[in-house]
Amino acid sequence: MDNFGYREMGWPSPLQTPTQTPTRSRLISSFSSRTREPEEFPLNPPPYKHVGNIDLLERAHDKGTKEYLFVGPSPPAEDSPNMYQSFDFLAPDPEAKITEDMVRRSLCERALTLGATRFFDDVECGLITGDNIEEHICSAPEAVVNLTFLWSAFLARDELLPAILEAGADIHYVEASGLTALHLSSFSGASRSVVFLLSRGADIDFAPKYFAPLHCAAFGNALEVAEILISNGASLHAVVQRAGCEDNLVHCAVRTDAVECMELFIERGVDPAYTTSGGLNSLHLAAELGSIRCLSYLLKETKISINGLTKQRDKECTALHLAAARGYTECIELLLSEGAKANTVNYKGFTALHLAARCSSTECVEALLRDGNANPNAEDFDKRTPLHAAICNSERACDIIDLLVTWGAQVNKKDEYGYSPLHIAALDGLSNCVETLIFLGADVTSKSKRGHTALSVIARKTPKSLAILRHNLDSGISLTRSFEGNEEIQIEFDFGELNLSILINDPVLEDPPLIFELSSQAIFILFLMFVTIILMNLLVGIAVHDIQGLRKTAGLSKLVRQTKLILFVEMGLFSALLPRCLRKYVYRTALVSPEAGKVILSVKPLNPRENRLPTDIMMAAYELAQLNKMKSARSAKEVLQKTRFSKRYENDRQNDHNFNIEIRSMQEKIDQTTFNLKKIDQEMRHLNILLLEQQTLLQRLVKNSDRSHAYGQYYPDSPVFFSNSDIVK
Known part of the structure; x- marks a missing residue:
């Protein structure tokens, strides 16, 4: 493989896995961000200015150490939607x-x-x-x-x-x-x-x-x-084959701000008003990407409507909205100079000023207010103004709030849910925005539809901002002398739009008429009298009713006790110990029980007007009468005899019970003795078996001793074997 150049050029063999070594990129991307130092303001600021350093204010107001207490959890966010989710402008596709x-x-x-x-x-x-x-x-x-x-x-x-x-x-x-x-x-x-x-x-x-x-x-x-x-022969109508980004040649030139190529394509017949599936034509795309050169050429050399809306489903907006959402100040100024309408709303009711305030672009906000006459109090579909949109965690948020209020934005404007900009700033914990709004005159007592005041939210979310509110309240108090020659000094309170009338007794208001005071006093006295009389009558009526009930109950209790006493006395007289003549006299003169064998059962319903008894009571009484019918012929003597003999029978029955207990105890003793005897018998049998075994063993020993003697071998010193003479003896 050496002759193929792998060794010379350092290329890996196809059969080997190349070793990846980290290399340093030749291109270094640099990003620059503008930083802004917080501005310092004096303690007595001019109108529509805010204090950037809260510690400065605290040192001026209170030299001591300030302590903040924990006052509970954060207030509920109620049912209002998150405003930040409404700004759903996506970033441009980097692969387009x-x-x-x-x-x-x-x-x-x-x-x-x-x-x-x-x-x-x-x-x-x-x-x-x-x-x-x-x-x-x-x-x-x-x-x-x-x-x-x-x-x-x-x-x-x-x-x-x-x-x-x-x-x-x-x-x-x-x-x-x-x-x-x-x-x-x-x-x-x-x-x-x-x-x-x-x-x-x-x-x-x-x-x-x-x-x-x-x-x-x-x-x-x-x-x-x-x-x-x-x-x-290259095709001028070729379209990028990418889903959601079907750009033509003009769109491709706009994406890189290639105005020369775009001019060539338009001259050769490429349509600049072509709209992609995303609803953007070349003018919208230039405004969204900030391609200022292409945007300028399209506005001057083409007939594309500057206020035309995008055609992306229901999301319609203009080129000015797209430029404001990205914060392209030059594009906004160019569009406004060519006649773009600054107060046009998009599909969510936002104007370009809403979007510029949301992206924290001070230059865009100022350009829209100055060049486009944008309405600083324009409302979206939730009745929120650009001042609501400017509330965010940004270094320029306070500057934009100050700029909007300077151009006439209402600082206490409420949205659909009763939220003012101060509510939103406090709920998000943005202390800088809270302090700025308070200095610009925001009402801390304004309530939402749920009744939550901005002050309650500030006390929980940003308690440090209360120092500015205290400073404003202290600054609103002034002393003035009267010009009528007397020595009186008047205290004037200037708290702006704060709704603190419940804490102030205004001496300018006239006193109510005298007849109102007299009538109120008379009504109060009559009320006390009537209430006293009614309460007394009510108490007396309750007491009388209770006394009558107690009296009736006491009479009935007395009759019951008398009846029981007579019954007990006469029953005692019916004993067999009395003489026969006296017993007959008692029978004849008895008041309750003329005959001891008869008992009268009186049953009355709870309702005195009811003459009928319930069926179950009637049936039970009938059965009881049937049982007692057979016993009704007996005399009092028999009853007494039965009573006397019944006592004897009870005594005999008790004696029999005691006797049975003794018999049971004796039986238990006998059973225990029998068990012990059986156990002794078993032990005796075991001893007998042992004795028999010993006897058998002795017999064997004797036989062995006889055999040893016959042979003349024995051991006289042995404790087991004996001689014949000893045995005979």
């Missing part, structure tokens, strides 16, 4: 045009992948020339050859193109963004390269992705190349 950075980045990334970065640097620096290009490119891979062909066309190195093309490069090779060598040569303005490529058979209207070569010439503002392409 070709730029040098985009092309260079795409080619360099591809070269880095192939390992041809050093070779590309040599081509750009001029180290690779038409004389030595063949020896460097002859052994290169096909991908490197094709990419070098595009790189040379982009750099306008037309002397390298023939050699690279002879080395095998494809004239219609397309890189990732859809560009061929003819596209890149047209973009770079390389007229000789374009002529060479066309002579070698390059397609003049070839659009592999979005753009044709003539579009690229418009993006690069290559007037000579555009004329060459048109003279060779």
